[in-house]
Each structure stands twice: as C-alpha cells, then as structure tokens.
Amino acid sequence: MDIELRNIHKRFGAIHANNNINVRFSHGRIVGILGENGAGKSTLMKILSGFQPADQGDILIDDRRIDYKGPTAAIANGIGMLQQDPLDVGAFTVLENFIYGGAEGLTLKRARAEAQLSELTARFGFELDPHQPIDNLLIAQRQQLEIIRLLALGVETLILDEPTTGISAEQKDILFDALRRLARDEGMIVLLVSHKLEDVIDLCDEVVVLRAGLLVGAMDMPASDKNLTSALIAETKGQLVTMMFGEELEAQSRPHYEIGAPVFSADELIVHDLRLDMQPISLTAHAGEVIGLAGLGGSGQELFMRACARLQRVNSGALHFDGDNITNASYRQLFRRGCVFGAAGRLEEGLIAGLTLIEHTALVADDKLQIDWKSVAKRADSRIDHYRIKGAAVDQIEQLSGGNQQRMLIGLLPDDPKMLILEQPTRGLDVDSARWIWTQLLERCSRGAAIIFNSSDLEELVTYSDRIFVFYAGRVHEVPDVSQTSIDELGHLIGGEF
Amino acid sequence: MNIGNPRAIAVRITFLLLPIAISLAIGAALVIAVGRDPLEVVDALWKGAFKDTRKLGGVVNFWIPLTLVSIGLVVTFRAGLWNIGVEGQMMMGALFASWGAQYIPLGESLAPLLHLILIALAALGGMFWGAVVGALKIRLGVNEIFGGVALNALVNVISIYLISGPWQPRIGGSAQGTEPFPTPALLPEFSARFPTNLFMIALVIAAFLIVMVMLNATRWGLNLKAVGANMRSALLLGVATERTSMSAFLVCGALAGIAGSYRVLFTFDNLRPLASGGIGFLGLLVVLLLSIRLLWVPLIAFAFAAILTGSTRLQIALKLDSSLAGVLQGLLVLFVILFHGVQEVFFPQTLEDDETAEDSVSSVSSVVKEKP
Numbered sequence: 001m002d003i004e005l006r007n008i009h010k011r012f013g014a015i016h017a018n019n020n021i022n023v024r025f026s027h028g029r030i031v032g033i034l035g036e037n038g039a040g041k042s043t044l045m046k047i048l049s050g051f052q053p054a055d056q057g058d059i060l061i062d063d064r065r066i067d068y069k070g071p072t073a074a075i076a077n078g079i080g081m082l083q084q085d086p087l088d089v090g091a092f093t094v095l096e097n098f099i100y101g102g103a104e105g106l107t108l109k110r111a112r113a114e115a116q117l118s119e120l121t122a123r124f125g126f127e128l129d130p131h132q133p134i135d136n137l138l139i140a141q142r143q144q145l146e147i148i149r150l151l152a153l154g155v156e157t158l159i160l161d162e163p164t165t166g167i168s169a170e171q172k173d174i175l176f177d178a179l180r181r182l183a184r185d186e187g188m189i190v191l192l193v194s195h196k197l198e199d200v201i202d203l204c205d206e207v208v209v210l211r212a213g214l215l216v217g218a219m220d221m222p223a224s225d226k227n228l229t230s231a232l233i234a235e236t237k238g239q240l241v242t243m244m245f246g247e248e249l250e251a252q253s254r255p256h257y258e259i260g261a262p263v264f265s266a267d268e269l270i271v272h273d274l275r276l277d278m279q280p281i282s283l284t285a286h287a288g289e290v291i292g293l294a295g296l297g298g299s300g301q302e303l304f305m306r307a308c309a310r311l312q313r314v315n316s317g318a319l320h321f322d323g324d325n326i327t328n329a330s331y332r333q334l335f336r337r338g339c340v341f342g343a344a345g346r347l348e349e350g351l352i353a354g355l356t357l358i359e360h361t362a363l364v365a366d367d368k369l370q371i372d373w374k375s376v377a378k379r380a381d382s383r384i385d386h387y388r389i390k391g392a393a394v395d396q397i398e399q400l401s402g403g404n405q406q407r408m409l410i411g412l413l414p415d416d417p418k419m420l421i422l423e424q425p426t427r428g429l430d431v432d433s434a435r436w437i438w439t440q441l442l443e444r445c446s447r448g449a450a451i452i453f454n455s456s457d458l459e460e461l462v463t464y465s466d467r468i469f470v471f472y473a474g475r476v477h478e479v480p481d482v483s484q485t486s487i488d489e490l491g492h493l494i495g496g497e498f
Numbered sequence: 499m500n501i502g503n504p505r506a507i508a509v510r511i512t513f514l515l516l517p518i519a520i521s522l523a524i525g526a527a528l529v530i531a532v533g534r535d536p537l538e539v540v541d542a543l544w545k546g547a548f549k550d551t552r553k554l555g556g557v558v559n560f561w562i563p564l565t566l567v568s569i570g571l572v573v574t575f576r577a578g579l580w581n582i583g584v585e586g587q588m589m590m591g592a593l594f595a596s597w598g599a600q601y602i603p604l605g606e607s608l609a610p611l612l613h614l615i616l617i618a619l620a621a622l623g624g625m626f627w628g629a630v631v632g633a634l635k636i637r638l639g640v641n642e643i644f645g646g647v648a649l650n651a652l653v654n655v656i657s658i659y660l661i662s663g664p665w666q667p668r669i670g671g672s673a674q675g676t677e678p679f680p681t682p683a684l685l686p687e688f689s690a691r692f693p694t695n696l697f698m699i700a701l702v703i704a705a706f707l708i709v710m711v712m713l714n715a716t717r718w719g720l721n722l723k724a725v726g727a728n729m730r731s732a733l734l735l736g737v738a739t740e741r742t743s744m745s746a747f748l749v750c751g752a753l754a755g756i757a758g759s760y761r762v763l764f765t766f767d768n769l770r771p772l773a774s775g776g777i778g779f780l781g782l783l784v785v786l787l788l789s790i791r792l793l794w795v796p797l798i799a800f801a802f803a804a805i806l807t808g809s810t811r812l813q814i815a816l817k818l819d820s821s822l823a824g825v826l827q828g829l830l831v832l833f834v835i836l837f838h839g840v841q842e843v844f845f846p847q848t849l850e851d852d853e854t855a856e857d858s859v860s861s862v863s864s865v866v867k868e869k870p
Contacts, residue, residue: 331733331734332733332736332738335736336736341734342734343734347728347731348728348730348731349730349731349734350731350734350735351728351731352724352727352728352731352732352735353727353728354723354727354728355723355724355727359720359723359724360735362717362720363720363721363724363732363735363736363737364735364736367717368717369716369717369718370715370716370717371715371716371717371720373715412735
C-alpha cells in the first residue's frame with residue numbers, strides 16, 4: 001500500500017500544529033519522522049492512525065480517498081500505531097491482550113490465537129510467554145506484543161512513536177531487525193517517530209523533517225548499504241540537525257564546579273523488590289556534584305532513587321541528608337529542607353492535569369494561607385519567559401506539548417535546592433531542549449546543589465555526570481572518573497560486564 | 499465565562515434547558531399514565547411549597563441542612579473524596595447536640611449561649627465521624643466510600659441504642675424517639691407565620707461565603723484541588739496531601755454535624771432514628787448535579803427542597819403517592835448528567851473556561867483532551 005497525506009491542517013488553539021502537510025509514504029520503505037518537541041510529528045501520526053481528526057485535508061490510500069474515524073477504523077484500513085506507552089491492559093496475560101480488539105464473534109478462539117501468537121513471535125525472534133501477565137513484562141516486550149497484535153489485525157503500515165525509549169540495546173536490535181524484515185520482505189510501510197538520530201540513521205531509508213508545524217525537508221538515508229562509517233553517520237547527523245533546527249549544534253560540554261561538603265549519603269542501603277535481588281548500596285553526594293545512574297530500565301536505579309527521596313520503603317541501611325538521619329523521614333520533610341524529587345512521568349507524577357500554569361506556580365510559591373494571585377501570575381509569566389515555555393499562564397498544563405510540560409516541571413523546581421533527585425530529566429526531549437534543561441540544572445549545581453539523576457541516554461550520562469553508578473540486576477558498579485570512560489565502555493558495564 | 503461565538507451560547511442554553519424539558523415531559527407522561535392531569539400535579543407541588551409563608555418556612559427548614567451538607571461535600575469532592583459518610587456525620591452531629599440538649603443545665607435566660615454550645619458540639623461530632631473516615635483512608639488505606647457506608651450504619655445503631663436505652667423516655671419508652679428536649683435547647687421559630695430559624699439561615703450564608711473564599715483564594719483551596727486532581731503529583735510538588743485530605747473531611751464533617759443539629763433542635767425537637775433523613779445523600783446528588791460548582795449550590799438545594807416539601811401535598815390533594823416527586827427529581831438528575839456527558843463528547847469547546855477555575859467531576863464523565 002502507498003499512503004498520501006494531502007494538505008493536512010490541525011490547530012490547537014493558537015498553535016498551528018500541522019500546517020498544510022503534503023507527504024507520500026511508499027510501500028516497503030522505512031521512513032523517519034523527525035522534528036524537535038512540538039514540531040507536530042506526533043500530531044501528524046495521530047491523524048494518520050485515527051487517534052484524532054485533522055481539521056482539514058485528505059488521507060489517500062493507494063490513491064483512494066479514505067475517510068475514517070477512530071483508531072479501529074484506521075486499523076481496518078491497514079494503519080496501526082504503536083504508542084510511546086503501549087496501550088495494553090496490565091492485568092491481562094499476553095494472550096488475552098493479543099486476542100482483544102481482534103476477536104470476531106462472541107467466542108475467543110483461544111487455541112487458534114495462541115498458535116498465531118507463537119508463530120508470529122518465533123518469526124521475529126521475540127520472546128513472549130503467552131501466559132505471563134502484562135505487568136511482568138518489560139516495555140520492550142510489551143512493544144513486541146503490540147506489534148504482533150497489529151500485524152495479526154492485518155496492518156500494512158506500522159507507526160512507532162519513540163519505540164527505543166526505555167529499552168536495551170539488544171532489544172533495540174531485535175526490534176529493528178523485525179522492522180527491516182517487515183519492510184523488505186512484506187512490503188510494509190514503517191514510520192518511525194524519534195528524537196534519536198542514531199536510530200533514525202541506522203534504520204530508516206528516508207526521513208521527513210517537521211519544524212513548527214511545517215514540513216521543512218526530506219532526504220534519503222545512506223543506511224541501505226550497511227557500510228555506515230562513523231564519519232558518514234556524523235555527516236548525516238549534521239545534515240539532519242540542520243534541517244530540524246536550522247543550524248548545527250556544537251558538541252556538548254559542561255562546566256565543572258567545585259565539589260563541596262557531603263550533602264547526602266546512603267549507607268549500605270537495601271531496598272527490596274519482588275523482581276530484583278538488590279545488593280547494599282553506598283553512595284555519597286557532595287554539594288555541586290552530579291551523579292549519574294546508568295542501567296537498563298528496571299535494574300534497580302529507579303528503586304534506589306525513590307528510596308533516597310523517601311518514596312519507597314527502605315529495608316535496611318541508613319540515609320543521611322544535610323547532617324541528619326532521614327531513613328524514616330517523609331518525602332515532605334525532605335522537600336521542605338530542599339531535597340526535591342522529579343519523576344519521569346510528567347502528568348502522572350509531577351504535574352497536575354486540570355490545573356493551570358499559574359496554579360502550579362502558586363502551589364510551590366510559599367506557605368502563606370492567602371494566595372496573592374497577582375504576584376503569582378507575574379511569577380508564572382517570568383517562568384514562562386525564562387524557561388521559554390510555549391504556552392500561556394492561564395493554559396491548563398495538559399494543553400502544553402510534552403517538551404513544554406517538561407520545561408514547566410523544571411521551572412517549578414526551587415531556585416536553590418540542596419539536592420535534586422531526577423528521573424530521566426530529559427526523557428523524550430530534543431537535543432536543544434535537553435541541553436537547555438541541563439543548563440538550568442547545572443546553574444543550581446554552581447550554587448551548591450547536588451544532583452542524582454538517571455538516564456537511558458549514555459551520551460547524556462557521560463556528558464553531565466561527575467561520577468556514574470552503573471546498575472545491573474540490583475548490583476552496582478561505580479565509575480569514579482567519568483572523563484576516563486567512554487560511551488562504549490559504559491555500554492559494556494550496563495550489560496553487566498563488571 | 500466563555501462568551502465566544504453565538505453558536506457556543508446556543509449550545510450552552512440548549513444543554514441547560516433540554517434535560518429539564520425532557521424530564522418534565524417524561525414526568526408528565528407518567529402522571530397521565532396513572533390517569534391524572536400533569537398541570538394538577540404542578541399546581542399541587544407549587545402550593546405545597548409556596549402557598550403561604552408557613553409553607554415557605556417548611557421549604558427553608560429543608561434547605562438549611564441540605565445546603566450545609568452540600569457546601570461540605572463541595573469541599574470533599576474538590577479533594578477527590580467521595581464522602582458517602584456525610585449522612586453518618588450529620589447523625590453524629592445530631593447525637594452530640596442531643597447529648598448537650600439533655601445534659602447541659604442552662605436556663606431560658608442563657609438560651610442563646612446554649613444554642614452556640616450545642617451547634618459547636620454538633621460540629622465536633624460531625625468532625626469526629628469525618629475524622630474516622632479520614633484516618634481509615636489515610637492511615638489504613640480503606641476507601642472512603644466503604645468506610646463511610648460502614649460508619650453510617652454504625653452511627654444509626656448507636657442512635658437506636660441510645661433512644662431505646664439510656665435516653666429512652668420515662669413513660670412509654672419505645673424506639674420512636676427520645677423525650678422532647680427542654681425548651682431552652684430548642685432553636686426558636688422566627689414567627690408562627692414564618693416558622694424557621696434566622697440564626698441558622700445566617701450561619702448557612704456565612705458558611706457559603708467563607709468556603710467560597712477559602713476554596714478560591716487560599717492555599718488550602720488550591721491544595722484541595724491539587725490533591726483531588728492528582729494526589730501523587732501534589733505530594734511531589736510539596737503539598738501536605740494527608741493533612742489536606744483530612745482537613746476536607748473535618749470541614750465537611752463539621753458542616754454536616756451542624757446540619758444534623760438543626761434536624762434535632764428545630765425540625766423534630768428530639769432525637770429520632772434516622773433523624774438525618776437522607777439529606778446527606780441528597781446533598782451528594784446536588785453537588786454531583788452541579789459538577790462541584792459551589793456557586794449554584796444554594797439555588798439548586800432550594801429547588802430540591804421546594805419539590806420535596808411540595809410533594810407532601812400530592813398525597814393530600816391528589817391522593818398520589820408523594821414519591822412521585824422523588825421520581826421527577828431522579829429523572830431530572832439523570833438527564834442533566836446524561837446531557838452533560840453528551841455535551842462533553844460532542845461540544846467540548848463549549849464547556850471550556852467554565853466559571854472561575856471551577857472544574858467538573860472528572861470521574862463522572864471524563865474525556866481525553868486533545869493536546870498538541
């Protein structure tokens with residue numbers, strides 16, 4: 001099948017998220033959809049996959065105008081989308097998730113479905129136990145399941161939104177192999193929405209680039225010949241960045257600040273988890289220091305951070321902050337003393353859907369009973385200005401794009417914290433936004449804050465950390481001097497080679 | 499308010515009037531089905547509620563406790579809590595007030611002081627019962643709906659025990675009620691022609707204004723809203739979430755307790771089983787119907803009070819069961835909520851920017867808002 005989008009427009013209030021987009025996707029091609037946060041790529045893909053209607057414009061499949069409403073109708077037309085967070089049902093098993101949405105008639109025909117499921121998993125080298133509950137699966141496995149489910153529904157175009165976020169390198173290889181086979185052998189269209197230029201260069205045949213709602217460019221990728229030299233990758237990357245931002249970004253580096261007195265320490269800390277055998281962890285963070293936690297998702301770093309922030313029970317060991325034992329303190333007590341936790345899920349933990357930017361600002365402003373809305377509004381405006389948030393103070397937070405929500409979240413952090421514990425502070429952000437957020441964080445370091453953060457982006461870890469702790473299946477390895485390590489070495493450590 | 503284009507206004511007005519019209523039509527059809535003239539029913543309802551100032555007094559006496567609990571429920575709903583236990587909190591307030599009415603020996607000359615003490619006691623009683631629901635929820639993770647239902651049952655058992663045990667009348671003891679309270683304890687009528695209590699009316703108005711200001715202009719109100727919308731995020735943003743939830747239960751409990759005291763110190767003159775009379779549950783309906791908008795609570799509570807008070811006349815005048823009024827009321831609630839859902843799905847833009855920062859119960863009918 002071939003797909004053509006003609007004159008697609010979509011507006012959200014004052015924002016023209018898709019401005020007259022015209023693009024054609026041909027069968028058997030893997031196409032990268034690139035653009036910085038808020039460029040309109042997710043919007044375009046949601047229109048194509050039926051999750052939201054366009055204000056204007058046509059979708060043509062094999063030169064036939066198609067008018068569908070809703071994702072189910074899109075799937076019936078052969079277009080399926082894999083969301084960034086897989087849309088599955090946690091309590092169901094793999095098999096049940098596979099069946100639902102697809103079953104015709106009243107009975108579930110389990111045996112046939114199970115045969116189909118194992119045939120498809122085998123074909124793509126996926127590992128899925130049909131009887132495992134979804135809750136026990138890794139993100140990567142849930143993606144695999146979703147892909148297989150869409151394939152079983154007869155999808156000929158597969159859209160993937162940031163599929164490599166939160167999955168390991170091996171899982172990524174498996175995923176990419178499967179996607180290549182779908183395109184080469186079965187003539188499917190694969191559309192990849194991603195910020196990760198390496199992934200796009202590695203996988204895609206061509207890319208289209210969006211900027212501020214407009215389609216600003218398209219180019220073929222050199223990937224097909226498989227002889228990707230690092231020079232070629234760098235060159236292509238440069239070209240893509242130029243298209244995305246209109247200018248080439250220089251290599252990242254950061255200033256280092258004087259490391260001060262210890263602010264925070266964990267001594268022989270043990271946190272229990274059903275799926276993880278956690279070893280005792282000891283770590284001391286000093287004023288002005290940035291400590292990066294590396295590891296595949298679910299290796300124990302998230303648990304450790306939450307235990308440090310007193311959001312997770314500590315089973316043994318001790319925590320000290322600012323000279324006091326806080327092993328049994330509450331998060332709120334820590335918060336009031338300047339230790340702030342930033343969670344990865346913005347609208348789940350951190351921001352409050354339904355509240356405006358002003359109200360968010362007021363929440364963290366002070367403790368006085370009466371709220372001076374005028375001064376709060378002024379403060380909100382200055383945050384919006386300073387943090388370059390695209391949105392108005394009276395907007396509700398969920399009206400902002402993901403990147404702008406993240407900026408607001410950082411904007412809500414206190415100006416002079418003693419300690420920041422941040423889960424994936426730049427998750428899902430484009431290079432420019434991520435770098436800008438780090439500028440803000442490092443500014444706080446320069447005034448004496450200690451930062452502990454985790455990330456799945458090795459480059460980010462190597463660039464910004466003074467020290468790195470690598471987690472693997474509950475074990476921890478320290479990289480004391482980050483300047484002496486490389487991304488490659490870190491990759492091996494993350495795989496458990498220590 | 500979103501006074502945007504004429505179409506949005508048209509949609510709004512349509513969705514305001516249509517559910518009322520439809521429920522009236524169905525109600526009329528029901529009346530016709532049992533062989534009566536709908537206009538007769540309307541006439542009887544009207545006369546039952548507004549024929550003279552005496553009748554109006556009856557409406558006001560229903561309105562006072564209903565408005566008090568509804569204001570309290572706006573607070574708990576704002577914090578995302580389903581305070582089903584409000585009925586029991588009313589009852590506990592009634593029990594505390596009844597205790598005071600029987601055992602605090604203050605004579606006629608000190609009656610106003612006694613009334614203040616009794617009302618304060620009732621508030622304490624309601625707060626106590628609300629605090630139990632809150633503690634169960636916060637400390638032990640018992641959902642406030644389950645806790646509330648259990649405590650409602652419990653307080654009823656306690657009241658029946660008291661009425662048939664320690665507090666039973668000296669002569670002719672039964673489970674019907676305690677002896678009438680001493681006169682100084684009873685809240686006085688303004689006049690025989692307008693039999694209601696002015697101090698309580700003033701108290702309702704004060705409670706309304708204070709809660710309105712507290713919700714919209716203070717950190718407490720904002721904290722409630724934040725906790726109600728997303729407890730986890732609120733905690734991470736530094737809100738004392740447990741204290742905030744508890745404060746909502748306490749405020750609602752206090753107002754419900756005062757409402758309970760009005761039932762025993764004015765409406766009945768003694769303590770009876772189920773003295774709260776389902777008013778707490780009716781308050782839930784009022785508040786849900788308004789999508790937790792405080793501004794309209796007194797008005798809608800008044801409409802409910804008028805219909806229910808008026809319905810007593812249906813039986814006398816038309817030999818119709820007075821539960822017909824309940825049917826009408828149920829129909830109205832059903833259609834308002836139904837049409838609210840329809841409006842959200844098909845005309846979401848006409849709901850945006852509704853009032854000042856007041857939002858609808860997302861758990862009743864929520865839509866996934868599109869975002870760029």
